[in-house]
Amino acid sequence: MKAVFDDRQTRHDPQFRLLDGKVIQNPDRPQRVAELLRGARAAGCRVLPPEDRGMAPLGAIHTPRYLDFLRSIHARRAAEVADLAEVVPSRFCPGQGLHYSDMTEAQIGFHNADTSCPLSAGTWDAVYWSAQTALGGAALLLAGEGAAYALCRPSGHHAYRELAGGFCFLNNSAIAAEYLRRNGHRPAILDIDVHHGNGTQGIFYDRDDVLTVSIHVDPAEFYPFYAGGAQECGTGRGHGFNLNLPLPRGTGIEGYLAALDRALQRIACFGASAIVVALGLDAHEGDPFQGMTITTQGFGHIAANIAAAGLPVLNVQEGGYMQPALGDNLAAYLGGLG
Template structure:
């Protein structure tokens, strides 16, 4: 298995997050990279550099005005307000079907779902190379590899076509899946992050050429709250091509693996020719978000179950935050998948 990464992803170093009325440290810290790289090494895989495939794979899913916002908003806002370490919205847009204003404060409101995605002068470069890492992973499969791991940071599955949120800016898993689809594949995106992949669902919700499946804590009382219910199954041509499998908070390996069997049966029935795994490691029992109780050994079982379908698999890093077992969980998952394919 090739493991793909670009060191420029470290340049996004968010300092801001608002929680319960308090400014706290953003959990998507660059130090996550070192822990994940250690997990890659312990799984026995060598690192491959991401390649630059340009803006086209990104613009296949994200609107031009959103891309322009991400790469220019810090400079534009700083020119107006002076020394500004990070751009963070003070409000969000209540109705995105109405007027689109190019006022910088209005743009920040329009393109952010929450306050978890501060943008510094260095952020766009990291965001761009995170997406290029996912695209390189897709190209690796197209060249014949059975599986690959894209160490993408910042993550992507909460990002809509023109909306950042949940530490996510560009939908890396979706971008990779679209590249595979354009090359003739029938992709399924399997999201195993503890949080629902609401951005991924939103992007593909009216499409029948990419299947989206998400296992996550029931959003009735867990982020992202407003998406991820079992009744959300797609619309228009996409009706029946989105599957949400919400789990009760605190469930562990046995319940998770039984639910994963349902997800894999759905992927098999779709006739998928490739799987993009949105690889969240935050379902672990020790993750700071405390949503589920999957064990380190459980991640190996998850990998073996996915590999049992016999399809090429691209693993795109999503969540999983600083805690003692983070690197162990990645090593467990990648080691088991590498042995199974």
């Protein structure tokens, strides 16, 4: 299998995270990349750099003002605030907001759902090349590959059209799916991260040309808390084109595979021609977020069931955080694809 990665993704090195009233180090460490590369190579992947496909595929999902914000806010804010290391919101916009201010402080609050996405001088390069990496994986499918792995970091599935959150800035899985759609595919996004893909759901919620399916811990007891319920099935033309399969915290492989069967049945009935897997490895029993109890071998079973659908599969890296089994989990998953 071919994998895609660009080292510029390590330029995002977030330090800030607020947890229980305390500032702690952000868990999305650049060191994750080395472990994921180890896992990809252990699975026999040949790692390739992405081409630069420019801003247009990003702008097919995200608004121009949001892309401009991500690209320019650190430099603009640093010109106003002495010794600024990271941009972190101090206020938030209620609802959608009716006014878009030119003030940097106002824009920071408008474009952030929480405080987990600090922006430093290197963040834009990292998120831009993370998205280009996802596009590189999509291009491999368009070239005839049966499966590909895009090592995207930072992750993307919590990012809405113009809102960062949950360590995510650009929605890589959505960008890749839209690129596939515009080049002739009928894509389904299957999110297997332990957290609900709320940004992905929001982007496609009123659309019927991309199916979105997410298997995750029930948001009644887990981040993102405010989206991911089974009753959320789309709106307008998108009604019936969004499927959430929330599971109890602590779910193991038996319950997970039962939900995966439902997900794959829905994908088959949609008539998908390709699957974009939002590949979270944080459902593992040893992940710091402790949401589910999937074993390393379990990821191989999950992948084998996905492969049995007989469709091209683009695997876009989402969560999965620093712990000894991270690379092994990826190797087991990619190996299970066959």
